[in-house]
Amino acid sequence: MRLLTLLLLPIAASAQVTPSAIAGSPNSVWLTYNGDYAATRHSPLAQITPGNVRSLVTQWVFRLPGAKQLEASPIVYDGLMYITNTNEMYALDVQSGREVWHFRAEGAQGSRVNRGLAILGDRVYFVTADCHLLALHRRTGNLLYDVEYASFAKGYTTSMAPLAIGTGILVGVAGGGSGQRGFVAAIHPETGKEVWRFWTVPAKGEPGSETWGNFPAEMGGAPTWTTGSFDPELNTIYWPTGNPWPDFYGGRRPGDNLYSDSVVALDATTGKRKWHFQFTPHDVWDWDANENLVLLNATFRGKLRKLLVQANRNGFYYILDRVTGEFLHAKPFITKLDWTTGLDDKGRPNVVASKIPTPAGTKVCPSVRGASNWMSPSYNPVTGLFYVVTLEQCDIIVASAKEPVPASGFRGTGNEGIPAEPGKFYLRALDVLSGEKKWEYPMPGPARMWAGTVSTAGGVIFAGDDDGNLVALDAHSGKDLWHFSMGRNIFASPITYMVKGRQYVSIAAESDVFTFGLFDGNRVN
């Protein structure tokens, strides 16, 4: 009997996930946090259209016991959906929503949320809140390695989804609010050994260190708490960095504070910096640049260019040349923006002096949460539109010159909302080459959510809204086509994939993963 078993082909195919397969994602599968290395979150799937999206129905719901605020984007491959919560991962039968395996990192410290995983070969990878990278066998959840890449005892934590690029599993850290020195590291997929590390705050004497005065690099922040992008042709990774520390008081760190609030372009093989661009020099508003970096090729001002675009937390939509780092264009994508009179021809902002936070408190727009944040935008090359969730809100920011102590909870004081001016979310479609708004979808709600988007070739945009709905909008017009109330807040971004000829959409909401597909009267499982 055993011989017979050996001769059977598994119903779940067993092909290894290659870097080229990841580069081809998304198609029927979804193989990175953002679906693709370019972070467009655009799927070529076109089964669900504006004409039939009203036939979407729930296929299954899976509850992760104990989960409170799922922020992960799942990965889907080979019949399985993988999703993470704090210090744990589940593999689900993607057609039935049934658990196949569950791995909990017993003994892991810290309780930060987790935003997802990476897949390569026969392995899936995720980080625990105490900065360990774990490799698991993708079909069984068996542990293959568990390596610490930053010290929880020294204050490091993390929440990001790793990125697998073949030569390394790329990981980052949080710490912009607690005074750790940020870095991106590549860890060998098979051995768990560190291949290279790029510090986002240069050591004394290194280029860029002159932008910190005498402030210790070890406390500089510039964390790397979201997932970067990758251009295989240029062999370059693009990683966004967060704020310098202390967040709201810059008196002890005179200068631009490189490479905080920046995009750094790194050689994927060595981790050496190729170029950088800083969106918010000498940040005192906590405007991390950790928003997704979207890569696209397009004719810009008459020249075919490899572009990188980002809707930054500081309120500007940026277009850069991703080969050179040259600043090409920027335009505000929110209306409540008062901290700068504009950018110069190098993209450097002219800061309004009265918007520097003071001990008495300073009203600043956008708010500390930013004009956008880590919630994923998407880009549809057919419509030429960039779909981004935006927040119109201002804050009162209070600064303090108190001596900073890392990992003490001190951030240079903080921010508070303005009760008479509640924030409001909008999903906005921007012309990708100008940043001009083409349409918007207002979102009534408490301004609490962190939900992102996914774009499809079917001409439908899926997004979470601020009232707990998964919504489907017409990609061209923004017309509201369909919605489903999940009865809970959404802090994650949707994905789409195809199994056995059927397109599905999945999204996590608080403790559950919801999956939708077009109604099929013959479906039995």
Added chain:
Amino acid sequence: MRGLSILLWSAVSLFAQRSSLPADPASIAAGGEIYRGSCSGCHGAAGEGSQGPSLLSGRVGRLSDQTLFNSIRNGLPGTSMPEFPLPTESVWRIAAFVRFLSAPAVQANAAGDASRGESLFFGQAKCSGCHMILGRGGHPGPDLSNIGALRTLRQLRESVLTPSARVEPGYRTVRASLADGRILQGVARNYNNYSMQILDSQGQLYLLSRDAVKEFELSDDSLMPPLANPGDLTDLIAFLARQTTRTGSP
């Protein structure tokens, strides 16, 4: 009883830093005597739980020493846990024994030759044919990479000596006849009236609609064979007890 004595001596270091608990084996053994007379009726002889909850869970493990003491001395109002107005020293001894019951094997400094146990695991005892430790070994048994942090010494011994006594959820053996005539054997990672997920000995996963399964048979008998040489037990446990991926876990 001899096995218990070995375990008690191994546990001395575990309690060395718990100032409010007695750390010496004699006190723990004395606590065990009281436990067997007053506690085991509800919580089981080895703390596994019966009418009362298991004392081996992480929830009990996370209680402070003082909270554990108070729970024994004063009972838990609103539950069936009564008060035990024993002398203070006796209550602390019970608490020390409860800690001993639930201590992860990795903290117990298990006796035996762990190096020989490793050779047995990956060789003569054939454990690695079905189990994996950090990627070494086979399918479809449970991964043992962190087993020293997840099980007590007593549980490890039970798993090796009587593997069918407690089969992990997701590891029941299954033989399924498919509608297309194929036959699958492995473990049922999950199943219900609508789908079934089977992992076979090659590590292949079969995700099945129940429409595709003509009939199936589940068994609570573990696939694990008895240890060929019982004399190998101590060394094998010594090896397994040291399998942890994180110091101090869980």
